[in-house]
Every structure is written in C-alpha cells, then in structure tokens.
Amino acid sequence: MRVAQETAAGRFANQTGLVTGAASGLGRATAIGLAREGARLVLFDRDEAGLRQTQAACAGAITVVGDVTSAADHARAAEAAAGLGTISLLATAAGILGPTKPLAEVQEAEWDQLFDINVKGTWLAIRAVLPVMLAAGRGAIVTFSSGAGLAGNTTFPAYSASKGAVVLLTRSLAASHAGQGIRANTICPGPIETPMLRGTFAAAGDEAAAAEREAIFRARNPMGRFGTAQEIADTALFLLSDTASYINGVALPVDGGRLA
Ligand SMILES: NC(=O)c1ccc[n+]([C@@H]2O[C@H](COP(=O)([O-])OP(=O)(O)OC[C@H]3O[C@@H](n4cnc5c(N)ncnc54)[C@H](O)[C@@H]3O)[C@@H](O)[C@H]2O)c1
Secondary structure: OHHHHHHHHOOOOOOEEEEEOOOOHHHHHHHHHHHHOOOEEEEEEOOHHHHHHHHHOOOOOEEEEOOOOOHHHHHHHHHHHHHHOOEEEEEEOOOOOOOOOOHHHOOHHHHHHHHHHHHHHHHHHHHHHHHHHHHHOOEEEEEEOOHHHOOOOOOOHHHHHHHHHHHHHHHHHHHHHHHHOEEEEEEEEOOEOOHHHHHHHHOOOOHHHHHHHHHHHHHOOOOOOOEOHHHHHHHHHHHHOHHHOOOOOOEEEEOOOOOO
C-alpha cells in the first residue's frame, strides 16, 4: 500500500531537496509544490528578496543566497541541505535568456555568461549533491532545458545552444548513474508565463515590437496560449516522484504541442 501512504503523507514526505532558481517563475512554483507535498527544502537563488517570498510559501524551507556559477556557493547550499537531511531531490531551474541576436553578433562575454549560468550552473548543482545521492543510493534530478534545447531557434540561438547542452548533460547523468539509484530527466518547456517570457518579448525592442513577438509566439503554439508555471511544476513533481520510477534520461517537451 505504498502509493496510498505516499498520497496521505505527501509524495515527498521525509525527503530533502534543493531547488535552484527558486526566487522566481518555474523554480518557485516547483519549490512550492515540493514543500506542499512534504519535502524539506533548500531554496537557492541570487535574488534574496524573491527567495524570501518563495520561502514564505514553503513550510520549513531555508534559503541560500548565491550564484549558480560559483562552486563555493553550491558547497554552501549542499551543506545547508545536509543540515536538513540526506538530499534526494534536485531541481535546477536557475537560468537566463541571454542575448537575443544572431550568432555573429553575440559578444564573447555574453556567450560566456550564458553558458556559465545555464550549463556550468546546472553541472555545478549536480556535482554538489551527487556524492550524497550516490552514497545513499537514491536521488531524483530534474533539470530545466527548453523547447529551444531540442530544436534550433532563430530568436535566441545562443540560448538554444546552451539548452541543448543541458539536454545531453542530463542524459549523460541518467545513463551514468541509473544503476546506482539515481534518475535524471530534463523538462523542455515551451513559452511559459514567467518574468523570463516577458523579458523575451521586451527584448524585441519597443512596445509594438514586444507585442508583435508575443503575438507570433502565441500564434505558432497549437494550443494558442502560453503555459503556466503550475503546469511545469506539476511535471517536475511527477518526474521527481516515485511514480516516475522507470523514467530516466528523458527530455520532455511541455509545450502545448509546439514541437509536435
Ligand atoms: N519561462 C519560459 O518560457 C521558459 C521556457 C523554457 C525554459 N525555461 C527555463 O526554465 C528555467 C526557469 O525559467 P523562469 O521562466 O522561471 O525564469 P525566471 O527569470 O522567472 O527565473 C529564473 C531564476 O533564476 C535565477 N538566476 C538566474 N541566474 C542566476 C545565477 N547566476 N545564480 C543564481 N540564480 C540565478 C534568477 O534570479 C531567477 O530567480 C530557466 O532555466 C529557463 O531557461 C523557461
């Protein structure tokens, strides 16, 4: 009767987790969902005020203000998690859009910052918690790629490349450690209503250009709407839960059929 017990106590009762990018959007929604279902959480982000708002909705959670490009900050977060219990859940939602311009116009510093946050930041988070998960023989990891990590993108090609890297980082992780009790999957969201999506439109230029980009994004989605943070959080929780016990190494589009 494992399933019935899990439901009554919350799917993540007695589990410890770490969520990066927890101060906003998809990381916040994922953290709130995990906490509601019983997880003890470390909320990691560089935005202290946003973290505090998320913390208010996550019973028992603690915050770590830090930068995902810093191995030292990840070590602090992992140490904080150890104070709560043996970490078994990781969601890496921290990320940026970076330059929305043709590849030939992207500056080296922009490229480096984008890959530092989106790719290195994801790897560092994994590296910080994996030894504990391996020692315990149990761990579920969800990373955040993008639909732009599965198909080329002309609006933000550098971002697309960084999210493609997240897909294969996650698949490699999944293939490497499945035999040791670790599962890893990545979510590839389509356009989801968060501050990042609004930034994507604003990056088009003035108000008219932003409205035009928004209309294009909406029109090319088969459902004719953007997703909600809750829809992505629900997917993350499913993939992190034991219900997904045989799902490993998947790059799952959650995009209303955009890539169908
Ligand atoms: N919203 C979408 O439409 C969409 C679509 C596809 C993929 N994604 C991906 O989902 C993830 C979450 O996106 P979101 O829409 O919630 O974005 P968001 O901008 O609302 O939140 C991102 C969070 O990451 C944090 N962050 C950024 N750089 C950081 C750093 N160096 N150190 C610590 N924290 C940092 C920010 O402070 C912020 O709280 C991102 O990886 C994004 O690329 C989003």
